[in-house]
Amino acid sequence: MWRHMLALAVALTALLCGCNGADENDDNGGVKPEKPARNVILLIGDGMGVGQVTLGRLAGPGVHEGLGLEKTPYVGLVKTYATGALVTDSAAAGTAFATGRKTTNGTIGMSPDGNDLENLAEWCRKNGKSVGLVTTTTVTHATPACFAVHCSERKRESEIAELYLGSGVEVLMGGGLRYFPDSLQKQFRNRGYSFALDRQEMMKSREPHLIGLFSPSHMDFEIDRDPTVQPSLEEMALKALQVLDEDKDGFFLLVEGGRIDHACHGHDAGTMVRDVAAFDLAVRAAVAFAERDGNTLVLVTADHACGGLAITEKVSVERLRAQKASAEKMARFVNDGKQDLAAVLREWSGAEPDEDTVKQIRGLEDISAVPYGLQNAIAHVLSERAGVGWHPLHIQATHLVTKGHDGADVSLYAWGPRAGDFTGVLENTEVGVRIRRAMEKPR
Numbered sequence: 001m002w003r004h005m006l007a008l009a010v011a012l013t014a015l016l017c018g019c020n021g022a023d024e025n026d027d028n029g030g031v032k033p034e035k036p037a038r039n040v041i042l043l044i045g046d047g048m049g050v051g052q053v054t055l056g057r058l059a060g061p062g063v064h065e066g067l068g069l070e071k072t073p074y075v076g077l078v079k080t081y082a083t084g085a086l087v088t089d090s091a092a093a094g095t096a097f098a099t100g101r102k103t104t105n106g107t108i109g110m111s112p113d114g115n116d117l118e119n120l121a122e123w124c125r126k127n128g129k130s131v132g133l134v135t136t137t138t139v140t141h142a143t144p145a146c147f148a149v150h151c152s153e154r155k156r157e158s159e160i161a162e163l164y165l166g167s168g169v170e171v172l173m174g175g176g177l178r179y180f181p182d183s184l185q186k187q188f189r190n191r192g193y194s195f196a197l198d199r200q201e202m203m204k205s206r207e208p209h210l211i212g213l214f215s216p217s218h219m220d221f222e223i224d225r226d227p228t229v230q231p232s233l234e235e236m237a238l239k240a241l242q243v244l245d246e247d248k249d250g251f252f253l254l255v256e257g258g259r260i261d262h263a264c265h266g267h268d269a270g271t272m273v274r275d276v277a278a279f280d281l282a283v284r285a286a287v288a289f290a291e292r293d294g295n296t297l298v299l300v301t302a303d304h305a306c307g308g309l310a311i312t313e314k315v316s317v318e319r320l321r322a323q324k325a326s327a328e329k330m331a332r333f334v335n336d337g338k339q340d341l342a343a344v345l346r347e348w349s350g351a352e353p354d355e356d357t358v359k360q361i362r363g364l365e366d367i368s369a370v371p372y373g374l375q376n377a378i379a380h381v382l383s384e385r386a387g388v389g390w391h392p393l394h395i396q397a398t399h400l401v402t403k404g405h406d407g408a409d410v411s412l413y414a415w416g417p418r419a420g421d422f423t424g425v426l427e428n429t430e431v432g433v434r435i436r437r438a439m440e441k442p443r
């Protein structure tokens, strides 16, 4: 009721003063500024360039239906380069979103000369808001880490796990149990955190400070995930929203589809589209929350594209959909000596392998980028059979820093209060700046 009265009062004020509620200093192309967003949900598809979105659409809901993220009122493009590199990694890109500043590849939340940059978790703490970080990679991986800690080297994941102790984040969920030994878990418990180590424990939890670690390393690709053990990205996002929504001052939630990037490094189109579909379910859940809530800005974007993905005229949605396991899993079966390559392909690739396929895979294995090897060769050939192209393997093997990232711009989709501020061609740093601006109360 009071909401209706408030709306009426605002309308009357606008009528009486003859203004339309627009800020006179509005320099945003005439887009009407709105109330600030109490909450922001930022969903990042790691490695999810425009090609990945399109292929996810084709193999998922289909060319006409479209992904949930497409049903957006506002779209922008994001320039992704890092300091000193036209092709970014997730650390420099995550730092740009989280701090509003460019940095060098490999650096988490610090300037190129080693100074800490204020990240979104710190900004939220100053402004009384809660923070949640949810991913399908290790929680200590570059993207989530950038939002809450500072570290000069992304590879130091054990150190990043310890740094989370002082970060004050309310929710942290994903993989990476191996970076949280018992002694460290004890320190987190002493600070009021509880741990969930499988889907059921997460679902049951009613704790206000929750760490969910569902795999020793990264969580499984969606195509391989056992849903009784590991929650989906959507389920983790919904749990995080349940916890964070208790904070009446608002929250910032990062939801990362982190393994889209890994499938693309591995040239595994059949696996990638499944991870895009799982990411899109999390997007739909976030938008549904925002529509009910009315005070939540939802942003969907990527840190960079990956793999040089090409959708050719020969693309076969049926082949992509028929794949039943990731190439990572297929290669593991072969390398463990459980089955030979032809038998593995017969059981899991979704197509009867001919002799040429097996030969082609074995021929490519040696030129694949370390550490992908057989996995990369299987995926590359299956993708090719499904009409999906990638960087040539011998070229990817020379990408020593990012191992196959792509310097192209990425898309940005926005809903909710201040969503109109996220259109046009933006620097990735500007996205970070505008997230803060969206949550700021008018002065």
Ligand SMILES: [Zn+2]
Pocket (backbone or CB within 6 Å): 047, 090, 261, 262, 265, 306, 402, 405
């Ligand atoms: Zn990557």
